[in-house]
Amino acid sequence: MSVSNSGSFLDPAMSSSSADEIDSLPSSSATSSAVDDDEYISDAEREWRESLQQMELLLTMVLVPYIGKYFGRKCAYWGWAKWMEWNYPVQVVVTNKTAFKLAGAVEAAASL
Numbered sequence: 001m002s003v004s005n006s007g008s009f010l011d012p013a014m015s016s017s018s019a020d021e022i023d024s025l026p027s028s029s030a031t032s033s034a035v036d037d038d039e040y041i042s043d044a045e046r047e048w049r050e051s052l053q054q055m056e057l058l059l060t061m062v063l064v065p066y067i068g069k070y071f072g073r074k075c076a077y078w079g080w081a082k083w084m085e086w087n088y089p090v091q092v093v094v095t096n097k098t099a100f101k102l103a104g105a106v107e108a109a110a111s112l
Contacts, residue, residue: 066108066109069108070104070105070108073104073107073108074104077104080092
């Protein structure tokens with residue numbers, strides 16, 4: 001099979017009005033304006049952006065998984081208690097809620 005130069009690979013002929021519209025666009029490119037913006041950003045602005053990135057990393061890499069693990073365990077304990085009460089004639093009662101919450105927080109942080 002041979003490759004031929006067909007008309008499908010060529011640019012379609014433009015009308016004079018569309019050529020005029022393209023010629024009237026501004027000549028500055030988007031990359032040069034982005035470079036110019038970086039030159040005018042102050043050191044304080046750069047440090048502010050870096051600190052925002054660090055806060056975002058802290059939030060996404062540490063706090064969200066820890067909070068998810070804590071509430072996931074809490075939900076699992078609640079579900080286990082409801083299942084035990086439904087399946088067996090027992091009543092699950094947490095006598096010391098502070099110790100229960102503290103133990104959940106310690107268990108959630110144990111593998112971090």
